[in-house]
Amino acid sequence: MVREKDACWEYCEKLEGNKVRCKFCLKILNGGISRLKYHLSRIPAKGVHPCGKVRDDVTEKVNAILAMKDETKAASSVKKQRLAEARTLIATLPPAKLPFISPLSSSRILSLPQQRAPLDAERCIAEFFFENNLDFTMTSSSSYQLMLEAVGGPGFKGPSREDLKTVWLPKFKEEINAWIEEIREDWGTTGCTILADTWTDNKTRALISFSISSPLGTFFHKSVDASTYFINKNSKCLYELFDSVIQDFGPENVVQIITDNVFNYGNVGNQIMQNYSTIFWSPCAARCVNSILDEFSKIDWVNRCIVQAQCITKFIYNHEMILEMMKKFTGGQELVRTGITKPVSDFLTLQLMLNHRPRLKHMFTSPEYTSSPYAGRAHSITCIDTLDDTELWRSVEEIAAVSEPLLKILRDVSGGKPGIGSIYESMTKAKDSIRTYYIMDEGKCKTFLDIIDAKWRHELHSSLHAAAAYLNPSIQYNQEVKFLGMVKEELHVVLDKVLRMPELMKDITSQIYTFRKAQGMFGSNLAKEARNSTSPWMWWEQYGDSAPGLQRAAVRILSQVCSTWSLDRNWNTIQQIHSDKRNRLDKETLTDLLYVHSNLKLRSKGKASESDPIEKEDIDMTSDWVEETENIAPTQWLDRFSTTMFSSNDHIFGL
Secondary structure, three states: OHHHHOHHHHHEEEOOOOEEEEOOOOOEEEOHHHHHHHHHHOOOEOOEOOOOOOOHHHHHHHHHHHHHHHHHHHHHHHHHHHHHHHHHHHHHOOHHHOOOOOOOOOHHHHOOOOOOOHHHHHHHHHHHHHHOOOOHHHHHOHHHHHHHHHHHOOOOOOOOHHHHHHHHHHHHHHHHHHHHHHHHOOHHHHOEEEEEEEEEOOOOOEEEEEEEEEOOEEEEEEEEEOHHHHHOOOHHHHHHHHHHHHHHHOOOOEEEEEEOOOOOOOOHHHHHHHHOOOOEEEEOHHHHHHHHHHHHHOOHHHHHHHHHHHHHHHHHHOOHHHHHHHHHHOOOOOOOOOEOOHHHHHHHHHHHHHHHHHHHHHHHHOHHHHOOOOOOOHHHHHHHHHHHOHHHHHHHHHHHHHHHHHHHHHHHHHOOOOOOOOHHHHHHHHHHHHHHHOOOOHHHHHHHHHHHHHHHHHHHOOHHHHHHHHHOHHHHOOOOOOOHHHHHHHHHHHHHHHOOOHHHHOOHHHHHHHHHOOOHHHHOHHHHHHOOOOOHHHHHHHHOOOOHHHHHHHHHHHOOOOOOOOOOOOHHHHHHHOOOOOOHHHHHHHHHHHHHHHHHHHHHHHHOOOOOOOEOOOOOOOOOOOOOOOOOOHHHHHHHOHHHHOOOOOOOOOO
């Protein structure tokens, strides 16, 4: 029997079906002994939450078993794959070119060139087309076939335009649907957030893109042309639109809806919250913080610093010789950063220029530069004077100090991870940081704080954010936090909405007390160690058993994101779908393509290594930090706003 062979059976009790009960924490797990191993390993994986009571020696033993299993599996898989690929390769070679293989030497087979199986290669090519939004007509290009033969060998053919459309698109759609079902499995515990992202041409077009987010991932749901709703100010149709999305996923699973402030939704949010007593209507935290930075950049002395600094970057980036020279002095680093918005670009670049100022001064005074034909030019002299302006760079230091806490908040809320438990504290810390920095300058301090307070009161503040802060263990047990008393009332308001069933509200007052005083499991050594190192929602799931009703509410609240900005929208394709000039077949195919494309991007983003979520990899060469001309050329303007400028009959994907 398997039970006798696997050493981990001694740590659980076998139940009916494929269920087991952990002997340490008594939790019941679906999936048998395999999921138990991940549970005991304390490593969050396969959707299994780590055991909070398992002994260290057991964890070490289980991790060793898992590591050995992975190594054996990987070695076996590689060996089998190489054998299969070698046999495929041999079958395609002419007899004269077949290598002699000794019957006693299988290693000779394994050393043959590795190639992907044709079907696997086709799949990779199709995924490349879908993920990168490429035109299917590229498959008819002669260079496309030459490229494939160079990689796959003579005669190798990739998927045709028709294959992409009729074979691979349905397969990827099916795969995406299976991935989404895996994400939805946890919603009974964590709930989810509906993200409504919007685009408008400020004239007659208004599009809404709906995505769904939860701890296991974010996926794209659908896009809707809501132009007539906003033109006619039809709040009834808007309500019905949001109601339909709620019904698609079940009101019992939806914790909140996040919208940006691009559109005025009128009373739609209030209607949703009245008709669905457990759902919250929340602002996009990233957009609100960005609007604060935008207001900062409009302060006269801040704007002057930005404009003066731009004189330096424009001069350098518009002269190739000076650009190469600059990179020598900065160790190959750029001088400009492109953020996800203009204000973010401005403040990121000012920080970078402040750091590089000594190197830039060195460059402009070096023999290499002073002997160049640019040294005596008026723009060059202006750059040198600007770099020597001590007062200017003292002001830039102030800007960097004031903006950095807000840029940090943007990073925290824009990465697609549950960040609702930290936004309240982060805003409080940002304000405290400004007060400390300007302790001797009440006027400047008031200017910045007034901007933050106005946005906080009218746009960003939410009772859900306040309740999440109260339930966040890293905040609750931090003796330096002073605002918990101010958010207690909002906690009770939120709990009244989230815990609608009487049995869940039973003893809720004593449960809050148990949590605050760190009694029961809340006071265990593991729980204390995990307060600042574990995601708040996972901490509650592991250590909240002493307060079951509060635990349910805390996990659902703390599992939510607070921003729509983790998403990359392809508004081009969305426009094509909602064009009246498309026939029904085109629209159906485009809808599937958008669905697959968007979800492949979101899925790969979740797997990718972490990068700065508020900074783009490439510099925008048409930004105010690079482009010299005040009147933007039509082609440059089109490049900059390409996501909104395609006409409704432009061909996407070659359809």
